[in-house]
Amino acid sequence: MNIIITGAAGFIGSHLADRLLERGDSVLGIDNFARGTRENLAAALTNPRFRLLSCDLANDAAVQAVIDPLVEGQGFGAVWHLAANSDIPAGVADPGVDLKDTFLTTYNILNLMRRHGMSEIAFASTSAVYGEHKEQLVETLGPLLPISNYGAMKLASEGAISAAVESHFKRACIFRFPNVVGSRGTHGVIYDLLGKLSGRPNTLEVLGDGTQKKPYLHVSELVEAMLFIWDKAPDKIALYNIGPEDEGAKVSTIAQTVVDVSGRGVPLQFTGGDRGWVGDVPRFFYSVEKLAKLGWRPRMKSEQAVRRAVEELAVERGITP
Ligand SMILES: NC(=O)c1ccc[n+]([C@@H]2O[C@H](COP(=O)([O-])OP(=O)(O)OC[C@H]3O[C@@H](n4cnc5c(N)ncnc54)[C@H](O)[C@@H]3O)[C@@H](O)[C@H]2O)c1
Numbered sequence: 001m002n003i004i005i006t007g008a009a010g011f012i013g014s015h016l017a018d019r020l021l022e023r024g025d026s027v028l029g030i031d032n033f034a035r036g037t038r039e040n041l042a043a044a045l046t047n048p049r050f051r052l053l054s055c056d057l058a059n060d061a062a063v064q065a066v067i068d069p070l071v072e073g074q075g076f077g078a079v080w081h082l083a084a085n086s087d088i089p090a091g092v093a094d095p096g097v098d099l100k101d102t103f104l105t106t107y108n109i110l111n112l113m114r115r116h117g118m119s120e121i122a123f124a125s126t127s128a129v130y131g132e133h134k135e136q137l138v139e140t141l142g143p144l145l146p147i148s149n150y151g152a153m154k155l156a157s158e159g160a161i162s163a164a165v166e167s168h169f170k171r172a173c174i175f176r177f178p179n180v181v182g183s184r185g186t187h188g189v190i191y192d193l194l195g196k197l198s199g200r201p202n203t204l205e206v207l208g209d210g211t212q213k214k215p216y217l218h219v220s221e222l223v224e225a226m227l228f229i230w231d232k233a234p235d236k237i238a239l240y241n242i243g244p245e246d247e248g249a250k251v252s253t254i255a256q257t258v259v260d261v262s263g264r265g266v267p268l269q270f271t272g273g274d275r276g277w278v279g280d281v282p283r284f285f286y287s288v289e290k291l292a293k294l295g296w297r298p299r300m301k302s303e304q305a306v307r308r309a310v311e312e313l314a315v316e317r318g319i320t321p
Contacts (some may be wrong), residue, residue, distance in 0.1 A: 001025050001026070001030070001077055001078065002025070002026045002074060002075050002076045002077060003020055003025050003026070003027050003028070003076070003077070003078050003079070003080060003175070004027075004028045004029075004030060004071070004076055004078070004079045004080070004118075005017055005020070005027055005028070005029050005030070005079075005080045005082060006030050006031070006057055006079065006080070006081045006082055006083035006105065006109060007029070007030075007031055007036065007081075007082035007083035008029025008030060008031050008036070008041065008052065008082070009031035009033060009036025009037055009038065009040050009041055009042075010031065010035055010036040010040070010053070010082065010083075010086070010125065010186055011036075011086075011180070011184050011185050011186045011187075011219065011287055012177075012180060012219060012222065012223070013029070013031070013036065013040075013080075013082045013184075014036070014040035014041050014044065014081060014184055015182070015184065015219050015220070015223050016082070016223055016226070017029055017041060017044045017050065018026060018043055018044055018125050019223050019227065020080075020205065021044055021047050021049055021050055021226075024049075024050070026049040026050075026053050027044070027049065027051070028052075028053060028070070028076070029041065029044070029050065029051065029052045029053065029063065029072070030052075030054075030055050030056060030057065030067065030083070031052070031053075031055075031083065032051045032055060032056040032057065032083075033054060034101070035086060035087075035186045035187070036186070038052070038194065040184045041209055046115050046290045048126075053066065053067065053070065057083050057090065057104075057105040057108055057109060058100040058101055058104040058105050058108065060104075060108045060111070061263055063109075063111075063112055067112060068112070068115065068116075068196055071116050072116065073111070074119055076115055076116065076202045077114055077118060077119065077120060077227055078118065078119075078120040078121065078122065079109055079112075079118060079120075079121050079122070080096040080121075080122045080124075081105070081106060081109050081121060081122065081123050082124045083101070083105045084101055084102040084105060084124065084150075084153075084154070085097050085098050085101035085102050085150060085171055086186065086187050087098075087126070087187060088148050088150045088277070088279055088280070089277045089278070089279065091148060091149040091150045091153075091279075092148055092149060092150075092277070093279050095149040097149070098148075098150050098152070098153040099149075099153060101122050101159065101188040102149075102150055102153035102154060102273075103153040103156050103157055103160075105189065106123070106156075106157035106160055106161070107157075107160060109121075110160060110161065110164045110202055113168075113169070113266055114164070114168050118169075119168075119169050119170040119171070120162060120169065120170055120171045120172070120180075121164075121169065121171075121172045121173075122166075122172070122173040122175070122226065122230055123161055123172065123173065123174045123175065124149070124175060124177060125154050125157070125158055125174050125175060125176045125177070126151065126176060126177055126236030127176055127177065127178055127179075127214075127215075127241075127243075127281070127284055127286065128146055128147075128148055128150055128151030128154060128155050128281065129144055129146055129151050129152065129154050129155040129158065129176065130144055130146070130151075130176075130281075130284070131135070131144060131145040131146045131147050131151065131281070132147055132281050132284075133284065136285055136287045137241065137284055137286050137287060138174070138241075138287040138288070138290075139239050139240065139241055139287070139290055146255075147279055147281065148280075149279070150279070151279075154241030158174055158239075161174065161237075162237055165236060165237055166174075166258050170236075171236055171237075171238070172236075172237050172238070173226070173230050173233065173238045173240070173288055174237065174238065174239045174240070175225075175226055175229065175240055175242050176239070176240065176242065177217070177222060177242055177243075178214065178215040178217050178241075178242065178243035178244065178248075179214050179215065179217070180216075180218075180222050181217070181218060181219065181305055181306060181308075181309035182218050182219030182220060182305075182308070182309045182312060182313075183219070183309070183312040183313065183316060184219075184316070185309065185313055188256065188308055189251060189254055189276075190258060190306065190310055190313055191313065193206070193217050193254070193255055193258040194258060194262070194310075194314060194317055194319050195317075197258065197259075197262050197264050197266075197317075197319055198317065200264075201217060201266065202266060202270065203243040203266055203267050203268070204255060204258070204259060204264075204266050204267070205268040205269050206251060206252070206255045206267050206268050206269065206270050206271065207251075207271050207276035207277065208251060208270065208271065208273055208275050208276045208280075208282065209270050209273060209274060209284060210250065210251050210255065210268070210270050210273065211250060211251070211252070211274070211282075211283075212250065212251040212275060212276060212280070212282040212283060212291070213247065213248045213250045213251070213282075213283050213301075214248045214249070214251065214281075214283070214284060214287075215243040215244050215246065215247070215248040215249075215284070215285060215286050215302050216220070216244065216248065216249050216302040216303075216305045216306050216309075217242065217243055217244055217298060217300075217305055218300055218304075218305040218308055218309060219309075221298050221299065222242060222295070222301060225242045225291065225296050225298070226242065228294070228295070228296040229242075229291070229294065229296070231267070232294055232295065233294060240290055240291050240294070241286050241287060241288055241290065241291065242288070242291060243295065243298070244286075244288070244298050244300065244302045244305065245292075245298060245301075246301045246302050247285040247302075248283075248284075248285060248302045249302040249306050250302045251276070252268065252270075253306070254306050254310075255268050256268065257303075257306055257307055257310050258310050258314075261307070261310045261311055261314050261320075262314050262319045262320060262321065263320065263321025264319075307315070
């Protein structure tokens, strides 16, 4: 199948590209390289079934000038839309960031798909659409009131996709990710903590009081789960939480794992408060029952996924004993 991946040079997009190429698909990767890198796609770029294109997907004129001529008549059937802002605090400070990179990218991709008769979309959504809840996050939960502009623009994107499926497309998969970790990570708590350690500080600063607790999934299992849903879910709009089957890992545990794996032996220093930043949901736990019923279950628990990711990222960034 001919597939477009947006955000292909990013953390998850590059792992997805590798896996789709392994399956025998042809892939057109698109990225504006705001966060993604060509290095993430080193293996994919050696494959003749892979092409990489630079384009700002929030700019419709650029999409029409750069992408339209390349996809016209080329038999692209599906888009895996992963391009988005991945810096949640940046979108809280300036809502325009998420309007542009999280929502307009979706809006422009849907219009591109209509122009070229593409009929299937897979979308990287997030737990952030749920907002803050004490109860388990299940796909049927509502009303949904996100507490970050990132979550709001992801929810708006889900809505735009739903409407587009009703009027134009055959099918959509909407995946609500937990915290995803692993090699090639471009952001997130492990990435930030390792970055701080690279400056060889006397203490490791940890945002919040360390009790924040969220589910973590390794990127290898995330990609496996997405493809499983894509292949098996019968629904016209297949909306699934993807996550581990536990209640998550605490930030204090993650920080200690980073210190242990890096061998830097510094004490943790918490900045205090129940959350890392405005717009952060400090605690949530996912229901992944719907996905288990479809037939996919993760093998790693949150803390195992975190440990593996810390080991991978510490080597990648040269922060080892
Ligand atoms: N990593 C996580 O824990 C997590 C959790 C929930 C949802 N998600 C979603 O998964 C997707 C992939 O996230 P990731 O962790 O790989 O982040 P990432 O930042 O590594 O990847 C996103 C990619 O999109 C690109 N991009 C951003 N704006 C663009 C634009 N206007 N035009 C073209 N390209 C643009 C970036 O350069 C980057 O390469 C995102 O949609 C993100 O919201 C990720």
